[in-house]
Amino acid sequence: MLKELSSKAVKLREELIEFMDEYVYPNEKTFEEQLNEQESRWEIPPILEELKAKAKAHGLWNLFLPDEEYGAGLTNYEYAHLCEIMGRSLIAPEIFNCNAPDTGNMEVLVKYGSEEQKKQWLDPLLEGKIRSVFSMTEPDVASSDATNIESTIVRDGDEYIINAKKWWSTGAVDPRCEIAIVMGKTDPDAETYRQQSMILVPFDTPGVEVKRHLNVFGYDHAPQGHAEIHYHNVRVPASNILLGEGRGFEIAQGRLGPGRIHHCMRAIGKAERALELLIHRANHREAFKSRLIDKDGVREAIAESRLEIEQARLLTLEAANKIDQEGAKAARKEIAMIKIAAPRMALKVIDRAIELFGGAGVSDDTPLAEFWADSRTLRIVDGPDKVHLRDIAKLEIREQLKDN
Amino acid sequence: MLKELSSKAVKLREELIEFMDEYVYPNEKTFEEQLNEQESRWEIPPILEELKAKAKAHGLWNLFLPDEEYGAGLTNYEYAHLCEIMGRSLIAPEIFNCNAPDTGNMEVLVKYGSEEQKKQWLDPLLEGKIRSVFSMTEPDVASSDATNIESTIVRDGDEYIINAKKWWSTGAVDPRCEIAIVMGKTDPDAETYRQQSMILVPFDTPGVEVKRHLNVFGYDHAPQGHAEIHYHNVRVPASNILLGEGRGFEIAQGRLGPGRIHHCMRAIGKAERALELLIHRANHREAFKSRLIDKDGVREAIAESRLEIEQARLLTLEAANKIDQEGAKAARKEIAMIKIAAPRMALKVIDRAIELFGGAGVSDDTPLAEFWADSRTLRIVDGPDKVHLRDIAKLEIREQLKDN
């Protein structure tokens, strides 16, 4: 590979692959069965907590956290290689306590939380005991344009009063969810990127209403789930504000870079698994007098997939490395690029696998249909492609017209 | 339009559009709510039967049936225009008793059923009282290659014994389902396309086991549903055979042409509705200081969608017209072409709408995600694209190398 991986990361990667083979893939069906057999899909299937305990025992825990005190202390470039492996199974990220939005929320708490807040929220999150929510997106406006945000966080004495209508708050339906980070405007008259703030809202605060659960293409993503949450005059101590008033956009940006690396590497993991499934299916299936794997057309599908995966992975690793070397701001263009490239690629590769699997591909008999739905959704999470294309173009034009 | 539509069809089309506006679209949410509120999603929501009664009263009933005695007596070209309208809502086809697989099954019964069979199965189907299943696809083999079929229909005195493992039998979970048409081999040693037969199997015959329900991208398609059905030593009277032993492939082919027109026109209807939704959303949504509809990129998405829809519709109408004029066999190439072109187009158009709707597009707040899932599945139903491309190429090469 272009840049060598540290021996620490190589070793973790091998252990991770082994763990996936031994414990994760074989339990995907178990997880689904337990979910269906228990009274409600919104309870936690026991297998999940068992596997979490195992992963923790193996030292495969909080790998995402670059902070050495709290986590594995890996660079983005290193963790990217591990994150890809986790992305191969829909149940894996949580097993290793590397699940969004908890990962981003933990990072925010590590960086900006008070000791008290860390004790109350970060510690149980690091232990995988509670879950958290990140309430940013709003249903009524194009919130990929941060200036559109309508939620308010108003100071009132020693408290802030939060009024917000949010959706796609992932994890909100999870019975273990205890804390939310909410984005809203503290000062609508400040300059564009100083209007927003982020604040910690304990989930049991009066006024927090999980309005409804949201499906993603028919999938409920239980037991985690995505929800619409209404915050009605929710009051929290003023000290719950993160970093300070007007710093919300800044936190969001800082959270964004590594988060996208994670999302994109997981998408690449899905694509790799889809290709693997495709090849094994083609190897065993026959039609019109020959095995599918011996047909030119199928071979072209395999080769095109490899071509696309390699390029998307290299770009994502480039972005990860640039964050490590020059910081997230310098890597803005790369971060915007992978947000488009990785899920687009994954959708193409997964779709080819679905096509080859036929009916099995669109059903729950393979993870492919849900992989597809997730990857499609990823193209929307924190802004549709057009928003990122816009950013890339702006940066590109700025560079080129300055240089020449 | 290239070929004028008869005044009869024009009038039906206008009535249908009016009915959709007045009764169907406004009740889509009602249908979903009733489904969720009743004890099981596998019961029939009352609104469905109410709307069926209304449609029947309006004379918008069995429009698909070209036979004038039993149905509307429309040509494929005429009905295609109506079918597109019905395709715009997921609940519409059944409301007008024009739902697959019942439509194809009714056609088969009209053509090949005995008087007794017509009385027992066709009449209640025509009245919309019972539902039926078409058991063709098998999980263990590439059944788009008909020679691979493993199910057997073996004569034993006055009966046939059926052993079959089928899946994607649509409608099997519906509590009203009473009859199945099953495809199997009566003579594995006959020439390739004379090995298969079709037979009527009452759903309450011992040995018929609805093994499990199948989701499509997380959707259960309740209350109809798709199922895996195992037929274990199922015995039916010998007279239940359709058309005669060895005629199964022939029936399948005859059933196929009009069926694909229906599927494709419904896909076109979905694309039209998606485009309509996209335009209305873009008209009301704002980002980065202007309405979405005023952005070049969004306008290009609209124009490209129109371009693709028009071409796919013209091709489908051409195929329908060719079936009318020269028969399904002469139209084989066109029928294979639309099977590829229409769902591919629909997927592109719907995807653009999903992108513009963002989170709302992948959730249940719009019909888009389910439209997408259905259209993707349509690309697999009766054979993946590669099978149809193969057929088109074969016919094309045959023509060109003969001519020159």
Added chain:
Amino acid sequence: MLKELSSKAVKLREELIEFMDEYVYPNEKTFEEQLNEQESRWEIPPILEELKAKAKAHGLWNLFLPDEEYGAGLTNYEYAHLCEIMGRSLIAPEIFNCNAPDTGNMEVLVKYGSEEQKKQWLDPLLEGKIRSVFSMTEPDVASSDATNIESTIVRDGDEYIINAKKWWSTGAVDPRCEIAIVMGKTDPDAETYRQQSMILVPFDTPGVEVKRHLNVFGYDHAPQGHAEIHYHNVRVPASNILLGEGRGFEIAQGRLGPGRIHHCMRAIGKAERALELLIHRANHREAFKSRLIDKDGVREAIAESRLEIEQARLLTLEAANKIDQEGAKAARKEIAMIKIAAPRMALKVIDRAIELFGGAGVSDDTPLAEFWADSRTLRIVDGPDKVHLRDIAKLEIREQLKDN
């Protein structure tokens, strides 16, 4: 086909096909050889005039002209079918005196020319004795936006003085070229679409300077050629104005509709010939132990090409028919659509043929590379795709937001 073709057109089509087989294809190489062997490529190869005489003798002459007095009196729908056949050979259109821009210029003269002008310019054009130029596009501005046009036509007593810098004036290098129709502004202060006028400029008028010849992807298109023409204070009689001052945009629009049908049908003809060449090549070429035609991948290329050609042709015929039935204005959306769809499709089909031919495909050994270059250029002629997408979207949005 969706709409039946008149027996008159069917007969002409058969005669045309026969003529192409007998005289045109076999002389493509002769034409090229004569062009290369004569002193300059800008002289007329004798074979061209011989074939023109033959075509005229066969009654295959001026088929494009809907006017029965001067031409064949065919509808756009009818002529479209003939135009496709002519498009199959780069030398064919002129042989049948159906070559752009002469066709459009003749139509303009038929409609708006005085008797004197008809005698002087239309008659020799109809006889194929002289050639003409249409000077519209300007190098310094985006002239697909007609308001940008900078050329001026200023009244001065009994004369107009023309100052214009035009390029892509096709036919200007042809030694037989005698007349130009020039577009310019007579009144820059009039309302947007009344500023422009068209005027007849005999090519030997002082001040007409053919500045330079323009290649298209390396092709010179001799002996016709495209040129940059500068008109320096060119004076012509005031009666040379066409239809009247401020009517230039209107004439351009009227000329446009049928012109695009022609361009698109010729592109479809090129695609058909490319597919034919591809199939024959694949039938005779072997690699990796089997004939190319027996490989899945090649068959998929054939099938995809057929799919794309059929759809583009149906759309173009739809547009032609709509012009016939409702006029060019009503057919604006369709005309904009085919301008995008037909050359795009042709490029894809031709490119597949090039790929299969390898080195022969990019060289002059097949017509494919030049077909490709011409089709690529067609995407630019009278405006890039983005301009047409813009128009389609505008019309689509207008319809949808009114209806709903």
Added chain:
Amino acid sequence: MLKELSSKAVKLREELIEFMDEYVYPNEKTFEEQLNEQESRWEIPPILEELKAKAKAHGLWNLFLPDEEYGAGLTNYEYAHLCEIMGRSLIAPEIFNCNAPDTGNMEVLVKYGSEEQKKQWLDPLLEGKIRSVFSMTEPDVASSDATNIESTIVRDGDEYIINAKKWWSTGAVDPRCEIAIVMGKTDPDAETYRQQSMILVPFDTPGVEVKRHLNVFGYDHAPQGHAEIHYHNVRVPASNILLGEGRGFEIAQGRLGPGRIHHCMRAIGKAERALELLIHRANHREAFKSRLIDKDGVREAIAESRLEIEQARLLTLEAANKIDQEGAKAARKEIAMIKIAAPRMALKVIDRAIELFGGAGVSDDTPLAEFWADSRTLRIVDGPDKVHLRDIAKLEIREQLKDN
């Protein structure tokens, strides 16, 4: 960037960019004018030799040659960065004596030439005094399948007799061309990849006939040119054989890896320049009341281009690095992948630029049309995409089915 570039390469890159700005780009038109003004396009325009002398004086000479004795001693990874810069101008590679096929031929001579041969052919090639040809591809067979090669090299005493019909022998029309490397079969009965040999054929040997010149999309590529060459009973000393009988395929393979890196990096250079041209054009051009650069659609084109370029470059650098680290054989999959990815990407980016330039884009007013034609041809050079997809799939399947 993912892997740091050595300071030596960084410095050479800067000097190269400076040289390009100062001497190469400003002389592109001069080159074309001299070519057109001199008696024949097949003479060498003086500017070319002037610039070569300048480049040599600047030490920007033979940079491609990894051998430190004869060349710059750069790794493939290092040279790739320089090669990209050269690819930005069609006249640049020869100016730096880094032009195909001379580069590959020089490498072969360095590795396998005798001292005598080096003195006679390598030295003047390294000095840029003579030019050479690589005769591999044959017109009558699919020579991307090496087993199809029909040329023969037959031992006769102290000589070999060569009979071969070759085409796409680049440089053959160049008046300075003095030597050819010819591939043919010495033993058609040997095992598949031991049948072929390579031999040195001085261009003035009796029997060498440059049959005809080949255009590429209308371009003649003068003064270098591509040709069909017939070798009729050409006799050369037995010592002219390279490496030994039966080693032809092996040499071809060894030559291939770095050659593809060069081709692909040059294609990337073309794409970069096309994007640069696009942005500058968009910055100065106006239509429909705003500058093109302010339109969403144009910005999306810019962003998509950047996305595609980055990915293709990373993949090519990965392949280059893998050759350096593990050898060409280990990098086979990567080498096959870039052969597909880089020109495909370049075609898309260049096409967008052409579209934006309109008429100027397809003419000789920009280098875009010729860039496009070259990149399209690159997709065919040493095998069409399908051949490389086949190889990638084979390697991919082998790895996956072994691993699992």
